[in-house]
Amino acid sequence: MPTLENVAFKLENGPFVPEHFHVTEVGMVTKNFIDCGGVIRTERTINFQLWNADDFEHRLKPAKLLNIIRLSEEKLGIEDAEIEVEYQGQTIGKYALAFDGTNFILQNKTTACLAQDACGIPPRKIKRNLDELSVNQDTSCTPGGGCC
Secondary structure (H helix, E strand, C coil), X not given: CCXXXXXXXXXXCCCECCCCEEEEEEEEEEEXXXXXXXXXXXXXXXXXXXXXXXXXXXXXXXXXXXXXXHHHHHHHCCCCCEEEEEEXXXXXXXXXXXXXXXXXXXXXXXXXXXXXXXXXXXXXXXXXXXXXXXXXXXXXXXXXXXXX
């Protein structure tokens, strides 16, 4: 990041976060919860919040962002953890973070059941086309022959 001239965030589906964004929060978020299978879990994420104000001339430079990160690590004792970015769309969205060498990419996140064996949800079946299945070229079908 020190070699970048600008800090840019881009949504996974293409649009950029406006250049005049602010980083309004950096923090370590700890979530203690119980899943639907009764297992107690703890998740820790580093949370960045991006915000757009009406100061259209504002630009966050890489050195300033690094200073914000260093200060957060020092004052909050932030440890290595998954990074999550909050950004305002129609509502506050939470995104995973990737970097493509030039831009930070806000990746869509999805929910999932952490205790699928306890939920009663049947395993997902793999759909295949019939032409993908290997068929024995022998026209006779014998028990255990695998043709039917």
